[in-house]
Amino acid sequence: MGTVYRTQARPRDVAALAAATLAVGASFGAITMAYGLPAWLAPLMSVVVFAGGAQFLAVGLFAAGNPIAAVFAGLLLNARHLPFGLAVADTLGTRWRDRLIGSHLMTDEVVAFTLAERTPAARRKVYWLVAISLVIAWNVGVLLGVLLGGATGDPDAFGLDAAFPAGLIALILPSLRDRDTRLVALTGAALAVLLTPVLPAGLPVLAALLGLLVLLFPSRRHPAANDSTAAVVRDLSAGAGASDLTAAVVRDLSAGAGANGPAAGPVVPATVFTEPAEENRC
Amino acid sequence: MLIAAVIALGVGTYAMRLSGVLLRDRLELSPAVQRLLPMAAAALLAALAGTAALMAGTEFAGVARPAGVAVGALLAWRKVPFVLVVVAAATVAALLRLAGLP
Numbered sequence: 174m175g176t177v178y179r180t181q182a183r184p185r186d187v188a189a190l191a192a193a194t195l196a197v198g199a200s201f202g203a204i205t206m207a208y209g210l211p212a213w214l215a216p217l218m219s220v221v222v223f224a225g226g227a228q229f230l231a232v233g234l235f236a237a238g239n240p241i242a243a244v245f246a247g248l249l250l251n252a253r254h255l256p257f258g259l260a261v262a263d264t265l266g267t268r269w270r271d272r273l274i275g276s277h278l279m280t281d282e283v284v285a286f287t288l289a290e291r292t293p294a295a296r297r298k299v300y301w302l303v304a305i306s307l308v309i310a311w312n313v314g315v316l317l318g319v320l321l322g323g324a325t326g327d328p329d330a331f332g333l334d335a336a337f338p339a340g341l342i343a344l345i346l347p348s349l350r351d352r353d354t355r356l357v358a359l360t361g362a363a364l365a366v367l368l369t370p371v372l373p374a375g376l377p378v379l380a381a382l383l384g385l386l387v388l389l390f391p392s393r394r395h396p397a398a399n400d401s402t403a404a405v406v407r408d409l410s411a412g413a414g415a416s417d418l419t420a421a422v423v424r425d426l427s428a429g430a431g432a433n434g435p436a437a438g439p440v441v442p443a444t445v446f447t448e449p450a451e452e453n454r455c
Numbered sequence: 456m457l458i459a460a461v462i463a464l465g466v467g468t469y470a471m472r473l474s475g476v477l478l479r480d481r482l483e484l485s486p487a488v489q490r491l492l493p494m495a496a497a498a499l500l501a502a503l504a505g506t507a508a509l510m511a512g513t514e515f516a517g518v519a520r521p522a523g524v525a526v527g528a529l530l531a532w533r534k535v536p537f538v539l540v541v542v543a544a545a546t547v548a549a550l551l552r553l554a555g556l557p
Contacts, residue, residue: 186537193541214457221465231464240460244467251468253499258475260496265476276473283499288493332548334507335520339527339544340554341504343537346528361498362505368507370513381502382495447546 182286182299190282191306193336195227195314199325201228202318208236211321219315223277223308241254249375256382257284265295278304282337300407337415353388360384517557523548 197251198219205215211233218228227247234243257279264287265275286303294389318325328334349355361384460480484492508524510516531537 189538190543191546211457214461219459221461223465227464231460235460241457244460244463246465246518246525247464248471251471253503254468255475255478256473256495256499258472258477259479259482260475260492261478262476264488268482270474271523272476276476277469279472281500281503284496288496288500298545311555327523329520330495330549332519332523332545332552333552334516335523335527336541336545338504338508338524339531340541341500341507341533342524342528343540344502345500346531348493349501357494357502358497362501363528365502366505369510373495377506378499378502379458381498385491385495386500388491390516399549436550 182303187286187303187306190303190340191310193333193340194282194307194310195333196315196333197225197328197337198311198314198324199227199321200328201232202315202320203316203325204229204320205232205321206319208232210235213363215315215319216312218310221245223311224254224280225253225311247375248374250378252375253281253378254279257281260284261296261300264293265298266297275304277301280304280307280339282307282344287343289344289347314331356387357384360387384422422429519548519551520555522551522556 193354201219206212214232214235215228218231218423220232222228227250230250233241233246233248251358258276261279261284265272271298283300283303287296290299345358349358358381361381364383365377365381368380372380490506504524508516509521511520523546526547527540530543531540535543
């Protein structure tokens with residue numbers, strides 16, 4: 174049963190995340206009231222912006238009387254959603270209704286849950302399941318926080334500030350089994366942590382994209398492949414299925430399929446592994 | 456002013472979310488570049504996890520939160536179910552705070 178969350182998110186996993194989201198939403202609502210901001214602000218923001226980190230950052234600056242800084246800081250913090258959008262575009266598909274609504278519900282947790290799934294169908298299902306659960310939990314939580322005020326307590330006292338990063342780590346861990354992804358992600362995370370004291374909020378996380386530059390270094394495992402193109406070509410011809418957006422995740426999961434539950438093995442279609450190799454030779 | 460700021464933040468955030476989704480159609484991405492997209496997302500998520508685990512604002516987050524996250528990460532690595540990872544991380548952080556650690 175160990176790896177269920179890698180193959181298919183369970184309702185209880187999503188429920189745990191939703192419960193934590195509700196509690197943090199409540200603290201957000203309570204904080205806006207404690208700052209003396211109008212009662213409509215937190216619920217309006219939660220519907221219109223729907224991005225927890227940016228909302229906390231913005232209300233701090235609103236309370237300090239600096240709404241213009243709040244907008245810029247919030248937008249900087251949310252700029253990561255552009256690359257997230259690129260990564261989950263295939264999951265949202267081509268229907269305009271899905272794209273327009275799905276984009277608004279895109280959060281870090283939704284993206285992490287989605288990219289941890291192996292098949293396009295599972296990714297689509299999980300995207301909507303997590304997105305709808307979290308938008309409801311967040312907005313209900315915020316309303317409760319506004320109504321109950323300080324009675325909602327400090328989420329840090331319950332350790333919720335540790336729950337979110339731990340959940341993210343659990344979700345991205347399977348993709349880190351891929352050597353290149355691991356190098357890129359760990360380099361990016363280290364850069365972000367090191368830059369946090371010196372850059373404004375939002376930029377350190379974006380700087381993690383510089384982690385992709387490690388792919389430019391000559392490969393340690395294959396000394397012959399000494400530029401990025403060669404490295405990528407090598408991986409493609411190794412059958413990585415890279416024409417698929419989620420190639421790295423699919424490959425990791427299929428590599429680890431033996432360790433998964435009974436439904437795990439055969440789900441990855443064989444075509445994923447044959448197509449791109451053909452393309453690549455053209 | 457406040458309401459205008461909220462709407463500006465909402466519209467801007469939505470524009471960034473949607474433009475990533477729509478750009479994917481417009482961009483003729485080579486397979487090599489397409490392979491980088493999930494890696495880029497993994498790097499961003501790892502950076503979020505790393506900064507959220509270790510930093511509070513521009514300073515280190517103390518002991519309780521990084522310790523809770525570390526326990527959660529260890530359990531995730533040991534393939535413990537997601538829900539237990541999350542609950543264990545929160546519990547460890549909460550207990551350490553109860554014990555007076557920052």
